[in-house]
């Protein structure tokens with residue numbers, strides 16, 4: 036990949052990361068009224084719902100920040116834009132849509148196909164039985 040393209044992506048990641056760190060702070064401040072001690076596993080109150088929402092939001096943001104950090108590291112290491120699986124260059128149009136992509140489109144499709152297959156079968160069933168157990 037050209038140096039100027041790398042710089043463009045690096046700038047993009049830095050802007051995104053700043054935005055994410057800011058919104059993370061926002062989430063923490065806005066949900067901070069509920070202390071962790073208030074959460075009781077058996078009590079499905081709004082407090083717990085709010086907390087799980089906060090946790091989910093934070094997890095999602097944290098994951099994104101991690102991905103961005105990894106992409107920045109890849110830029111430094113000179114491996115940005117190279118597929119993790121087959122080591123071919125990732126299509127630039129794909130990177131523009133999904134800058135944190137670490138797999139080329141065909142490897143990603145292959146991975147997603149496997150994930151869908153495993154999620155279809157046992158996961159939904161085991162989740163259902165878990166819910167039933169909790170209610171009983």
Ligand SMILES: [Zn+2]
Nearest residue numbers: 118121139142
């Ligand atoms: Zn690949």
